[in-house]
Amino acid sequence: MAATSLSPLVSTQTLKTVTNQTQHKTKTNDSSPIVSLKHSKNLTELRKLHSQITKQGLIHHPSSITKLISTCTEMGTFDSIIYAKSILNQFRKDNENDVTLFMYNSLIRGYSSIGLGNEAIWVYLEMLSLGISPDKYTFPFLLSACTKISAYAEGFQVHGSIIKMGFQGDVFILNSLIHFYSECGEIVLGRKVFDEMAERNVVSWTSLICGYARWGLAMEAVELFFEMVEEGTGPNSVTMVCVISACAKLKDLELGERVCRYIGELGVKVNTSMVNALVDMYMKCGAFDTAKRLFDECGEKNLVVCNTIMSNYVREGMAREALSILNETLGQRLVPDRVTILSTISASAQLGSIFWGKCCHGYVLRNGLEGWDSISNALIDMYMKCGKQEVACAVFYRMANKTVVSWNSLIAGYIRNGDVDSAWKVFNNMPESDLVSWNTIISALVKESMFKEAIELFRMMQSEGIKADRVTMVSIASACGYLGALDLAKWIHAYIKKNKIPCDIRLSTALVDMFARCGDPSNAMKIFNQMKIRDVSAWTAAIGAMAMEGNSNQAIELFNEMLRQGVKPDGVVFVGLLTACSHGGLVEEGQDLFRSMKSVHGISPQVVHYGCMVDVLGRAGLLEKALELIKSMPVEPNDVIWGSLLAACRMHRNVDMAEYAAERIKELASERTGNQVILSNIYASAGKWTDVAKVRLQLKEKGARKVPGSSSIEINGEIYEFTSGDASHPEMINIAPMLDEMHCRVRAAGHAPDLTNVLLNVDEQEKEYLLGRHSEKLAMAFGLISTNQGMPIRVVKNLRICSDCHSFAKLVSKVYDREIIIRDNNRFHFFQRGVCSCDDYW
DNA sequence: CTAGGGTTAG
Numbered sequence: 001m002a003a004t005s006l007s008p009l010v011s012t013q014t015l016k017t018v019t020n021q022t023q024h025k026t027k028t029n030d031s032s033p034i035v036s037l038k039h040s041k042n043l044t045e046l047r048k049l050h051s052q053i054t055k056q057g058l059i060h061h062p063s064s065i066t067k068l069i070s071t072c073t074e075m076g077t078f079d080s081i082i083y084a085k086s087i088l089n090q091f092r093k094d095n096e097n098d099v100t101l102f103m104y105n106s107l108i109r110g111y112s113s114i115g116l117g118n119e120a121i122w123v124y125l126e127m128l129s130l131g132i133s134p135d136k137y138t139f140p141f142l143l144s145a146c147t148k149i150s151a152y153a154e155g156f157q158v159h160g161s162i163i164k165m166g167f168q169g170d171v172f173i174l175n176s177l178i179h180f181y182s183e184c185g186e187i188v189l190g191r192k193v194f195d196e197m198a199e200r201n202v203v204s205w206t207s208l209i210c211g212y213a214r215w216g217l218a219m220e221a222v223e224l225f226f227e228m229v230e231e232g233t234g235p236n237s238v239t240m241v242c243v244i245s246a247c248a249k250l251k252d253l254e255l256g257e258r259v260c261r262y263i264g265e266l267g268v269k270v271n272t273s274m275v276n277a278l279v280d281m282y283m284k285c286g287a288f289d290t291a292k293r294l295f296d297e298c299g300e301k302n303l304v305v306c307n308t309i310m311s312n313y314v315r316e317g318m319a320r321e322a323l324s325i326l327n328e329t330l331g332q333r334l335v336p337d338r339v340t341i342l343s344t345i346s347a348s349a350q351l352g353s354i355f356w357g358k359c360c361h362g363y364v365l366r367n368g369l370e371g372w373d374s375i376s377n378a379l380i381d382m383y384m385k386c387g388k389q390e391v392a393c394a395v396f397y398r399m400a401n402k403t404v405v406s407w408n409s410l411i412a413g414y415i416r417n418g419d420v421d422s423a424w425k426v427f428n429n430m431p432e433s434d435l436v437s438w439n440t441i442i443s444a445l446v447k448e449s450m451f452k453e454a455i456e457l458f459r460m461m462q463s464e465g466i467k468a469d470r471v472t473m474v475s476i477a478s479a480c481g482y483l484g485a486l487d488l489a490k491w492i493h494a495y496i497k498k499n500k501i502p503c504d505i506r507l508s509t510a511l512v513d514m515f516a517r518c519g520d521p522s523n524a525m526k527i528f529n530q531m532k533i534r535d536v537s538a539w540t541a542a543i544g545a546m547a548m549e550g551n552s553n554q555a556i557e558l559f560n561e562m563l564r565q566g567v568k569p570d571g572v573v574f575v576g577l578l579t580a581c582s583h584g585g586l587v588e589e590g591q592d593l594f595r596s597m598k599s600v601h602g603i604s605p606q607v608v609h610y611g612c613m614v615d616v617l618g619r620a621g622l623l624e625k626a627l628e629l630i631k632s633m634p635v636e637p638n639d640v641i642w643g644s645l646l647a648a649c650r651m652h653r654n655v656d657m658a659e660y661a662a663e664r665i666k667e668l669a670s671e672r673t674g675n676q677v678i679l680s681n682i683y684a685s686a687g688k689w690t691d692v693a694k695v696r697l698q699l700k701e702k703g704a705r706k707v708p709g710s711s712s713i714e715i716n717g718e719i720y721e722f723t724s725g726d727a728s729h730p731e732m733i734n735i736a737p738m739l740d741e742m743h744c745r746v747r748a749a750g751h752a753p754d755l756t757n758v759l760l761n762v763d764e765q766e767k768e769y770l771l772g773r774h775s776e777k778l779a780m781a782f783g784l785i786s787t788n789q790g791m792p793i794r795v796v797k798n799l800r801i802c803s804d805c806h807s808f809a810k811l812v813s814k815v816y817d818r819e820i821i822i823r824d825n826n827r828f829h830f831f832q833r834g835v836c837s838c839d840d841y842w
Numbered sequence: 843c844t845a846g847g848g849t850t851a852g
Binding site for chain 2: 272
């Protein structure tokens with residue numbers, strides 16, 4: 001008949017005709033126009049048809065309603081499913097006894113397909129209330145609904161009903177159960193269902209493999225795959241996609257290629273999804289070339305594979321490559337979606353390209369993508385990285401649904417742009433902070449040298465119930481290292497062990513560095529020796545530990561061992577090495593190493609390396625040689641280089657060369673004030689007070705002040721800080737008498753104050769007083785009264801120790817029979833029985 | 843009933 005040949009895109013006019021023709025048959029005959037409309041994609045037409053027929057009161061047959069409903073639900077759009085529900089509601093009002101199970105099954109499936117799992121469950125409950133029992137088709141739909149909204153409790157109840165109703169032999173239903181449990185993270189329960197199945201098919205295996213892969217049990221997923229193949233179940237392309245993505249997660253290329261051999265052997269159909277999974281795996285395993293080749297080989301690309309390769313490039317920091325893929329995507333006339341744009345925004349952020357960033361933002365606005373929070377979050381990040389704080393804020397404040405990530409991106413952005421105050425304000429005002437928020441702010445404090453505050457925040461974070469991870473601990477270890485607080489260091493190490501925080505190469509390296517800076521090289525080396533993999537940074541930390549201790553030979557030995565193990569040196573490790581040489585006075589070795597940089601390792605020495613060499617030569621008193629080296633530099637020497645020479649001149653009291661170096665610094669019009677301070681020290685040492693006054697005046701004009709000397713000491717886990725001449729310290733009542741006593745006893749032992757270390761041109765008595773109140777002396781005094789005999793005293797000083805404090809500390813160690821350890825900004829000084837480990841050479 | 847691409851901190 002004519003009705004059955006209706007095309008899906010039939011005109012309204014035709015519809016009317018057809019409807020009129022078949023009116024009288026509708027009541028009794030199932031072959032109504034509705035049947036042919038099943039393939040219609042047009043809801044408007046369906047609506048018209050439906051209202052027309054109902055207006056005439058013609059449709060009352062349950063099977064016609066059923067077909068109408070299933071037609072709607074198969075369209076799978078939001079509107080069509082809502083419409084199907086309204087048809088059912090209307091029908092039920094008049095003919096409650098005629099509603100069928102099939103109608104409900106259709107609706108449950110429909111709601112589930114558009115993600116409205118809750119509605120699906122409500123429809124199911126309504127069905128039960130009408131006394132209609134579910135059948136074997138109901139449960140997969142229902143479980144899929146529960147899966148979509150992670151309705152664990154409901155799904156669990158459904159499982160109960162399945163058993164009660166005796167459906168536990170149905171493969172379809174059990175597969176849905178496995179899928180449900182796997183998605184909800186209850187992989188053990190999924191496995192149980194799987195194990196108890198009498199017969200399994202590909203979907204059973206695949207669902208479980210996917211579950212394992214999704215929840216980080218990638219190895220189990222791959223093993224299950226091999227088991228499946230062994231048992232004789234052939235994988236399909238879905239299985240392959242899952243297992244390949246598991247290999248990608250494992251970053252195991254060899255395993256991935258082994259898995260891939262089955263594609264050919266078992267004749268699995270290769271589709272675009274599989275190509276995509278393969279490209280992703282090769283990228284994640286670092287085989288960019290293979291991935292790119294595979295990508296290039298599939299002539300017609302789909303959007304997903306373009307997105308895959310792009311996002312991988314972005315993640316690896318290869319923004320240029322990502323943008324070239326975008327070009328190709330557009331060339332294929334593919335329309336970028338929000339994932340494409342997300343990667344493009346990140347690429348723009350990486351390049352700091354405000355041009356690309358603005359293009360993206362425009363595209364987002366034109367296509368109404370700003371409602372996706374991840375897009376807006378990426379925009380905030382991008383504008384921050386391009387230095388456009390105001391625009392980033394504007395995007396942030398326009399967001400209707402800000403997430404933690406939005407707030408975190410804002411905080412990180414402020415910090416990147418040096419506005420720690422704003423970051424702090426945002427952090428305190430955000431509705432809920434997560435681990436990332438805390439890590440961001442803690443690492444910012446460390447960068448700002450606010451170490452005590454960083455540790456305080458770490459403690460606060462724990463009292464808020466947020467568990468630290470290895471990122472937190474890297475920051476905290478580094479803060480502790482700068483504080484030189486050994487007890488805290490040991491506590492941190494124990495904390496990591498106790499809380500089973502996984503120690504990756506970064507954290508281990510941070511711990512090595514921490515113990516090194518806290519003056520515990522043996523613990524530093526213990527951790528270093530336990531490391532399974534060591535990169536250049538790890539070796540550098542260990543070498544630094546030896547350098548700080550003044551154990552230069554061991555530092556060089558470590559370096560040689562590193563080379564033997566095939567680790568390629570970089571510029572940074574040479575800084576540590578050359579520093580070690582200068583501390584140990586190893587001129588020959590330093591020169592050899594310096595030369596080997598270019599000739600053996602192909603590393604061109606940077607300005608900083610020349611600076612180290614000037615130190616090496618200068619500290620050995622080879623001032624002329626140092627000057628020669630500076631003059632031979634291929635690049636223009638900067639203020640740091642001249643500053644090193646200046647420092648050497650100070651040590652060897654060569655005023656003429658010091659003045660020459662100072663002239664060069666002045667020529668460079670440097671903003672750095674440290675050199676001026678050194679210069680004024682030299683003049684002061686030489687007794688040229690008028691010159692000192694001149695330099696200090698220059699400093700004043702620039703608005704700079706000498707960094708106040710400060711020392712810290714850790715007593716019973718508490719860190720006490722002292723600044724030079726600070727009389728207001730709460731502990732001063734106890735410290736002052738102790739200090740007096742120390743001065744008396746030390747003077748009796750032959751100490752004469754070295755007044756040249758005092759800058760200010762004040763009278764002799766005043767100078768002596770100021771010198772006697774240097775921060776390291778205050779800390780030493782406090783250490784003596786707060787610790788028991790036999791306990792070493794550990795002090796950390798922010799500047800280089802002055803020569804008076806150095807000889808003072810030597811005598812204190814002798815008179816009081818105490819081991820005194822002072823870490824200045826350069827190295828460790830171990831004072832024992834009147835001698836220092838640096839041999840008075842620093 | 844089963845599948846693939848995504849933002850933030852170090």
